Amino acid sequence: MPTKIIESVPNFSEGRRPEVVQAIVAAVRGASGGARVLDISSDADHNRSVLTLAGNESEVRASILRLFEAALEHIDLRTHQGEHPRLGAVDVVPFVPVREATMADCVRLARAIGEEVASRFHLPVFLYEEAASAEHRRNLAEIRKGEFEGLSRKMSDPLWAPDFGPAQPHPSAGAAVIGAREFLIAFNVNLNTPDVQIADRIARAIRHSSGGLRYCKAMGVALSERRIAQVSINMVNFKKTPLHRVVEMIKSEAARYGVAVVGSEIVGLVPNDALLSAAEFYLRLESFHVSQVLENRLADPGA
Amino acid sequence: MPTKIIESVPNFSEGRRPEVVQAIVAAVRGASGGARVLDISSDADHNRSVLTLAGNESEVRASILRLFEAALEHIDLRTHQGEHPRLGAVDVVPFVPVREATMADCVRLARAIGEEVASRFHLPVFLYEEAASAEHRRNLAEIRKGEFEGLSRKMSDPLWAPDFGPAQPHPSAGAAVIGAREFLIAFNVNLNTPDVQIADRIARAIRHSSGGLRYCKAMGVALSERRIAQVSINMVNFKKTPLHRVVEMIKSEAARYGVAVVGSEIVGLVPNDALLSAAEFYLRLESFHVSQVLENRLADPGA
Numbered sequence: 326m327p328t329k330i331i332e333s334v335p336n337f338s339e340g341r342r343p344e345v346v347q348a349i350v351a352a353v354r355g356a357s358g359g360a361r362v363l364d365i366s367s368d369a370d371h372n373r374s375v376l377t378l379a380g381n382e383s384e385v386r387a388s389i390l391r392l393f394e395a396a397l398e399h400i401d402l403r404t405h406q407g408e409h410p411r412l413g414a415v416d417v418v419p420f421v422p423v424r425e426a427t428m429a430d431c432v433r434l435a436r437a438i439g440e441e442v443a444s445r446f447h448l449p450v451f452l453y454e455e456a457a458s459a460e461h462r463r464n465l466a467e468i469r470k471g472e473f474e475g476l477s478r479k480m481s482d483p484l485w486a487p488d489f490g491p492a493q494p495h496p497s498a499g500a501a502v503i504g505a506r507e508f509l510i511a512f513n514v515n516l517n518t519p520d521v522q523i524a525d526r527i528a529r530a531i532r533h534s535s536g537g538l539r540y541c542k543a544m545g546v547a548l549s550e551r552r553i554a555q556v557s558i559n560m561v562n563f564k565k566t567p568l569h570r571v572v573e574m575i576k577s578e579a580a581r582y583g584v585a586v587v588g589s590e591i592v593g594l595v596p597n598d599a600l601l602s603a604a605e606f607y608l609r610l611e612s613f614h615v616s617q618v619l620e621n622r623l624a625d626p627g628a
Numbered sequence: 629m630p631t632k633i634i635e636s637v638p639n640f641s642e643g644r645r646p647e648v649v650q651a652i653v654a655a656v657r658g659a660s661g662g663a664r665v666l667d668i669s670s671d672a673d674h675n676r677s678v679l680t681l682a683g684n685e686s687e688v689r690a691s692i693l694r695l696f697e698a699a700l701e702h703i704d705l706r707t708h709q710g711e712h713p714r715l716g717a718v719d720v721v722p723f724v725p726v727r728e729a730t731m732a733d734c735v736r737l738a739r740a741i742g743e744e745v746a747s748r749f750h751l752p753v754f755l756y757e758e759a760a761s762a763e764h765r766r767n768l769a770e771i772r773k774g775e776f777e778g779l780s781r782k783m784s785d786p787l788w789a790p791d792f793g794p795a796q797p798h799p800s801a802g803a804a805v806i807g808a809r810e811f812l813i814a815f816n817v818n819l820n821t822p823d824v825q826i827a828d829r830i831a832r833a834i835r836h837s838s839g840g841l842r843y844c845k846a847m848g849v850a851l852s853e854r855r856i857a858q859v860s861i862n863m864v865n866f867k868k869t870p871l872h873r874v875v876e877m878i879k880s881e882a883a884r885y886g887v888a889v890v891g892s893e894i895v896g897l898v899p900n901d902a903l904l905s906a907a908e909f910y911l912r913l914e915s916f917h918v919s920q921v922l923e924n925r926l927a928d929p930g931a
Contacts, residue, residue, distance in 0.1 A: 330926065332922075361926075363925045363926070364925070379925075379926055423922065423926070424923075424926070508922075514912075515914070568907075568911055569910070569911070572910075572911055572912070586912055587912070588912050588913070588914040589911055589912050589913055589914065590913065590914050590915065590916070591913065591916060591920055593920070594920055594921070594922045594925055595920055595921060595922060596921075596922045596923070597900065597904075597921050597922065597923045597924075600903070600904050600907035600908075600911075600921070601900075601903050601904075601907070603906075603907040603910060603911055604871075604903035604904070604906040604907045604910075605903075606910075607872070607875075607906060607907075607909075607910035608871060608872070608875055608892055608903075608906055609817075609875070609889055609890070609891050609892050610891070610892050610893065610894065611818070611891035611892065611893050612893065613893070613894060617894055617896070617897055617898055618897070618898060618899075618900050618903070619635075619726065619811075619897045619898060619899045619900065620727075620899070620900045621900075622666045622667075622682075622897055623633060623664075623666070623682055623726070623727070
C-alpha cells in the first residue's frame with residue numbers, strides 16, 4: 326500500500342518582489358525532511374503567491390513550519406498592498422486528502438500544525454472549513470472579512486477569538502487561517518459569445534450560492550483578447566458535484582440563449598479520479614472499477 | 629523518470645485442467661527476476677489461458693522463458709482440443725509498450741526473445757504484427773490458419789518458413805507466434821434490444837474490416853440472460869481510434885433502428901490515457917496536458 330499523501334496549498338502575501346518569493350520558496354524547498362513542491366504561482370496584482378506541496382504528514386508539517394519562519398522574516402503586512410483580501414503574512418493553509426489519507430487525517434493535521442504555529446511564532450490561528458471549531462468560522466471569506474487592517478478590532482469580539490495563540494494580532498504577520506478541505510478544481514468553460522452577462526446568468530444558474538449545484542462556485546468573466554465570455558468555476562467537491570454535471574448544465578443553460586460551449590480548461594492540477602469519473606459517465610460504463618486501470622494494477626498488482 | 633514497463637499477454641493452450649494451469653502459472657510467478665503477474669484468465673470452452681505480465685525487458689524475458697519451459701513440459705497439442713484456433717503450446721506472445729517504452733523497444737524484444745525461445749526449445753517461431761518480417765505475416769489469423777494440425781504442410785511452403793528455429797513443427801508444442809502490438813482494449817456496448825441482428829449491423833458499421841474505423845474490430849453478441857444484444861469490440865489502437873468515437877458512432881447507428889445504448893463495459897484492463905482522452909473530448913478541454921493530473925505530478929514533480 327502506498328503511504329498517505331496530503332496536499333497543502335499555502336497562500337502567502339507576497340507576489341511583487343521576486344527575490345522575496347524566491348527566498349521563501351527556497352526555504353520551503355530546503356526544509357529538512359520536507360514535502361515536494363509541485364507548483365508555484367505568483368500574482369503581482371494580488372501581491373500574493375500560492376504553493377502546492379505534497380507529502381506525508383511529517384513532510385508537510387516540516388515544510389509548513391519552514392514556510393511560516395521564512396514568510397514572517399520577509400513579509401510585513403503593515404506595508405503590504407494588493408487586490409486580494411488577506412489577514413496574514415501566511416494567509417491561509419489548507420490541507421487536502423490526496424492518496425490513502427482521509428479528511429479526518431487532514432483535520433487532525435490542521436489542528437496540530439495550527440497549535441504548533443501559534444506557539445512557535447506567537448501568531449493567532451483560526452481553523453476553517455472542515456477543521457472549523459464553530460459553524461460561523463467555516464467560511465474563509467467570513468474569517469477574512471475586515472482583513473489585516475480590521476483584525477485587532479475583530480478579535481476583540483469573543484466570537485472571533487482565535488483557536489490558538491495570542492488574543493491580539495501579530496504586529497507584522499497578522500493571523501493565519503489553517504484548515505482542511507476537499508481538493509479544489511479550478512475549471513473554466515468558454516462560450517461562443519462576447520456577452521459576459523450571459524456567462525454571469527449561467528454562473529448564477531449553476532452555483533450553490535444562488536440555487537445551483539451544492540459544491541460549485543462560479544462567476545462570469547470576459548476574456549477580452551479572445552472576445553468571448555467564460556464561466557469561471559471552482560469545484561469544491563468533485564466527488565459529490567462531478568465535472569460532467571456542471572458541463573451538461575452549462576450546455577443546457579447556454580442553449581437557452583442560443584449560445585454554445587466552445588471549450589473548457591482546467592487551471593492547475595486535477596485528480597485523476599475527477600477525469601475518470603467524467604469518462605465513466607460519458608462512455609456509460611457499467612460496473613467499472615479503478616483497479617481496471619492498467620497503471621493502478623501496475624502500482625498494486627493485488628488490487 | 630520511471631523505468632520502461634512492457635506488458636506481455638501470453639496465451640497458452642490449456643484451460644481445462646486446473647492443476648496444469650496452476651503449475652504453469654506457479655512456474656511463471658516463481659521465475660527468478662521475473663515480471664509481475666497482473667491477471668490470469670482461463671476458458672474451458674476455448675481450452676486456453678491468458679496471462680497478463682508487466683515489467684522491464686529483463687523481467688518480461690525471464691517470465692516468458694519460464695512460461696515456455698513449463699508449458700512445453702505439460703502441454704501436448706497432439707491430444708489438445710478446444711474452440712479457439714491455436715498453433716502451439718504457447719500459442720501467441722505479444723509485447724505491448726506501456727510506460728516509457730516504445731513500439732521499437734517491443735519489436736526488438738520480440739525478435740530477441742523469439743530467437744532465444746527457438747534455439748533453447750527447438751521450436752519454430754513466427755514474428756507477427758509490428759514485429760512481422762513480411763506484410764503477409766502481420767495478421768495473427770493468417771499465421772494461425774490451418775492450426776497445429778496443418779502446420780507441417782503449411783511450413784513446407786517457403787512463404788511460411790519460420791523466422792527462427794527448425795523448419796518443421798515441434799512434435800508436441802507446434803510453433804509459437806511472437807510479436808509486438810499496441811494495447812488492446814476489450815470494450816462492449818449494450819443495447820436496449822434483444823435483437824442481435826441490430827448489434828451485428830452496428831458492428832459491421834463501426835469495424836475496419838467492413839468499412840468502419842481503422843483500429844476497431846467488432847461483432848454482435850446476444851446476452852441471453854439479460855435479454856439484450858451487445859456490440860463486442862476490440863480496440864486495437866486506442867490512441868488512433870479512441871473510445872469516444874466508437875461510442876458516438878454506435879449511438880448514431882443505433883438511433884437509426886430506434887435503439888439506445890444502455891451501458892458499456894471494459895473487460896480486463898484499460899490504460900489510464902484511454903479514459904483521460906474520453907474525458908478530454910466530452911468535457912471539451914482545451915490545451916490539457918497529462919502533467920496537470922495530480923497523480924502524474926506526484927510521481928514526477930518536474931513534469
